[in-house]
Amino acid sequence: MIASLALxxxxxxxxxxxxEAAKLCADHAETLPAAKAVRYLQLTGPTKRQTPSKSSR
Amino acid sequence: xxxxxxxxSRNRVIYRVANVAENAVLLVDFAALSDPIRFDDSLAELLExxxxxxxxxxxxxxPVADADKxxxxxxxxxxxxxxxxxEKATGSAGGVLRAEQFLARAGxxxxxxxxxGVPQTQAEFLAQFGIDDKKITTLLGHTAAxxxxxx
Numbered sequence: 001m002i003a004s005l006a007l008x009x010x011x012x013x014x015x016x017x018x019x020e021a022a023k024l025c026a027d028h029a030e031t032l033p034a035a036k037a038v039r040y041l042q043l044t045g046p047t048k049r050q051t052p053s054k055s056s057r
Numbered sequence: 058x059x060x061x062x063x064x065x066s067r068n069r070v071i072y073r074v075a076n077v078a079e080n081a082v083l084l085v086d087f088a089a090l091s092d093p094i095r096f097d098d099s100l101a102e103l104l105e106x107x108x109x110x111x112x113x114x115x116x117x118x119x120p121v122a123d124a125d126k127x128x129x130x131x132x133x134x135x136x137x138x139x140x141x142x143x144e145k146a147t148g149s150a151g152g153v154l155r156a157e158q159f160l161a162r163a164g165x166x167x168x169x170x171x172x173x174g175v176p177q178t179q180a181e182f183l184a185q186f187g188i189d190d191k192k193i194t195t196l197l198g199h200t201a202a203x204x205x206x207x208x
Contacts, residue, residue, distance in 0.1 A: 015081075016082075018136050022117055022153055023136075023139040024077070024082060025077075025082060026143040026146065028082075029146035032146070035146040037087045037091075037100055037104070038084060038085070038086055038087070039084075039085050039087065039104075039107055039153070039154070040084055040153040041074075041153070041155070042081065042155050043083060044156065044157065
């Protein structure tokens with residue numbers, strides 16, 4: 001149970017808040033020579049493929 | 058995401074999104090999705106369709122009741138400084154969206170048609186291929202008359 005909860009928390013701990021994502025995108029867009037056609041999409045799931053531990057199965 | 062983007066693409070070259078910041082953010086270059094023959098118009102249509110999704114975005118924007126309907130949403134106070142910088146760079150009031158929201162909105166109904174450049178009427182659709190809708194109706198009338206006269 002605790003391991004399952006820890007896994008869930010670890011999966012979403014890396015998700016950026018809207019403010020963090022906006023700052024990241026603004027910083028990145030300012031480095032591009034032609035950013036007028038560029039748009040960003042934030043992923044909100046786990047950032048890396050994770051295998052559940054044996055205790056959480 | 059790649060499937061949807063290639064479905065709305067007006068370019069024959071297969072497109073793949075680029076990762077920014079270790080898979081936390083994806084970058085979509087609509088210039089690569091635009092029709093190379095009518096590039097400017099095609100790009101403008103795609104970016105206009107993007108704004109349809111931005112208008113209902115709840116994560117970075119708050120809706121406003123603008124009498125002139127020039128703006129339907131403004132940057133939320135929790136991220137306004139970054140969004141202003143992003144708007145200066147990209148020219149869009151909503152340069153960033155949630156991926157799942159984009160998938161849900163851009164993959165459905167009228168927004169998908171706006172992205173894919175699907176005409177709104179049958180006559181507009183046929184006109185793309187140089188077919189005159191009214192002329193077909195006239196010809197069908199002649200055919201029907203001929204069948205009746207034989208009987």
